[in-house]
Amino acid sequence: MKHLFIAAAFALVSLSALADGGKSFAFGEPAPAAKATRTVEVVLKDIAFEPKRLHAKAGETVRFVLINEGKLPHEFNLGDKAMHAEHQKQMIAMQGKLFTAGMHHEGMDHGQMGHADHGHDAGNTVLVQPGQRAELTWTFRQSAPIEFACNVPGHYQAGMVGPLTIE
Template identity: 75%
Template sequence: MSRFIFACALTLASSLAQAGTAHTLAFGEPAPAEKATRTVEVRLKDIAFEPASLTVKAGETVRFVLINEGQLPHEFNLGDKAMHAEHQKQMIAMQGELFTAAVGEQGMGHGAMSGHDHGAGHGHGGGNTVLVMPGQRAELTWTFKASAPIEFACNVPGHYQAGMVGPLIIE
């Protein structure tokens, strides 16, 4: 598990350097849950999101409550197509650790990693991504800035390609 945490921390540092600043992206930034003006529940299924698309307003702070109803680990990641493509490469490099964490998580019977900054990994804990183990819940709160073509997606290897992605429209 410590190798997973270390790898996650290195990946986050690389991602943040590419983003330009620690937690601010062109389309917004993480926010504390108490700043949310709206709560949106998103169900993560094996291989789909419900709802399939989301709409927010520029300037709005949204608290996403994420519920993994599937049998597989899933993530909720906010980003543009290029960010998702880069994140997918990082996830492939760490898929063994992800599987080991998922197996250990199920054996423990609780969500020790769900919604946690488990080393900040590959965006997890960096604000725009949260990993949710099967049967667990997590939250992500985000303040949306200007309109930008972004998506919410699961970048666990193969999930994006199988259609676990949806448009997020910022009005």
Template identity: 65%
Template sequence: MKHVIFAGALALFSLPALASPAHSFAFGAPAPAAKADRTVEVVMGDMYYEPRSLQVKAGETVRFVLVNKGAVIHEFSLGDAVMHAKHQKEMIAMQGQMDHAAMGHGNMQQGQRMKHDDPNTVMVEPGKRGELTWTFSESTPIEFACNVPGHYQAGMVGRLTIGQ
């Protein structure tokens, strides 16, 4: 009987977690690449993006092909300045974990340690390619940025305008 009560309580308390998605974004949602209206290539260099700004339309689905021509890992993250500031704090915490691993307490590659499951973000190793497909939902300015510690501050950020 205790097991039934415990299972019932556990199910009841997990309902709110199941009812709401872990990630929700006012500016849109991830989409399958097959649904893309167009493809945009974004080059990631060391402390820059090319192009530096992009325009999309509300309701448009864009497949971003990300090419890291830099010497270090970079990310492409969609969000507003507040989201990027929060994400940068998370990345600093991850870097602290990496520093701990570098002292002999682990042997994972840098990209493996910095991976995270944010649907609006893609990490790309040097010399590699990545993709992110997104459907934009409302007319608002956001940014695409690299939140690897110090990269945003060094200018690795671009403006993405969502128009009508």
């Protein structure tokens, strides 16, 4: 039950973050789905991604269709190793705040939790509930050593991460 509450809170903030447009990174920035030149389906399982590796070309806009076939909430996050490590710390800190808020989340104002609390304001992350689908569209700017990963606490460490090669 706690996982569902946490996932719901992250999903609400993730959706509003995507609507805000996110921010730009050296390897690219969020883009509207209409600008995608290619669609890639990524299946999120407990605890793995299919496919295990992704490729993009510099200048390409890719629409990722994310399907969570697992029993747990999962995240699809684009970034380098340092970005993932930082996001994991933020996710753990947010998890603690949510647990101390108790299970009576109906009265909570999720908008007051703030995007900066856990890094979902950048547009490079989407949380997908079990059995649900989501999308993230990204324009890749230049070659960079990045990964796609799930930063729900413990998932990255369990191997839910893969390389994304930008050519």
